[in-house]
Amino acid sequence: MDVEKIWFEYRARIKAFLHSRVSNVADVEDLLQEISIKTFVGISALDDPSKVQSWLFQTAHRTIIDFYRKNGSAKDMHADDLWYSEDEPETRHELERCVEPFIAALPSETAQLLTAIDIEGQSQKDYAAAHGLPYSTLKTRVKNGRRALRSVFDNCCRFTLDSRGNLSEYHSKSDSCENC
Template sequence: MNIQNIWTEYQSSLKSFLHSKVGNPDDVDDLLQDILIKTHKSLHSIKDNEKIKSWIFQIANNTIIDFYRQNNKRQALTAEDLWYQQEEPQIIKELSLCVLPFIKGLPKEDADLLMAIEIEGLSQKDYAARNNINYSTLKSRVKKSRNKLYSLFSNCCDFSIDSKGNLSQFKQRSTSCSRC
């Protein structure tokens, strides 16, 4: 097999593979070019045509690893880059003070469920096991309880959600809502 036949056959699947591993399309194109060059340089070493696909994807995998290693050396992460070390936005802190009264405003079964899972941090699987409930049934109950909680919130407050699904601001609808 020659390089043109190999490239015609595998280029699109290689590009899909790269897109699944690398987020930036420009980087994908650069990596694809690197793989082509490496394939061309080493094609003479492949003896069995049956192994070309696995061989070329191994080159692609190694190229991705090299890419991330090089990027890691160039750019050291700082605390600001790590999402889990950033402080919660003030709006989340303000609204979190209101959560407990709203949860307590739910029916007892829903309130107990959300208190254990959302406030106390108990996993859904553990809650299901402790309460002898089928896990898939519990997931449905959690979703319904969350929807009820959201309804209570939305009756009292207007929410603005950003493009990423994060709460950007909220405003109390009326002073008649006494939960907050």
């Protein structure tokens, strides 16, 4: 496996994952660096190349837990108690292939916005500055864009959530979703 190619392919998504769970931008950068080191050192032990994505995101998840424990933010806390508890990995992996086509089905301005922020990991403040938008306006557009994306998913599938609000399973509403 070409570690550099794998890291290049997943870096932005891992960064977006970190941003969704860690509020401090400097901490996100530190964690991303730590995960890159773990990737370059540990990925050779992975036997099945089809599990690279799962391995990377599990590594990121454990790194976040370690970060909170080390910094005292999670004293006496178990990984299962964290507010961002993981969805079922297989279910999430199956739905990930739909994200980009569904984003592409949105109006182009919304698609560009969500791609930059949620797929490529660009911060909302940086995106707002680069496009000359007030930050509060951008936050509203991101919220509305995500709501529109959720609507596209809801039109395609019926979702079941567990008691914590995490995705546990889904069923397609028809034999073929338009864009997935």
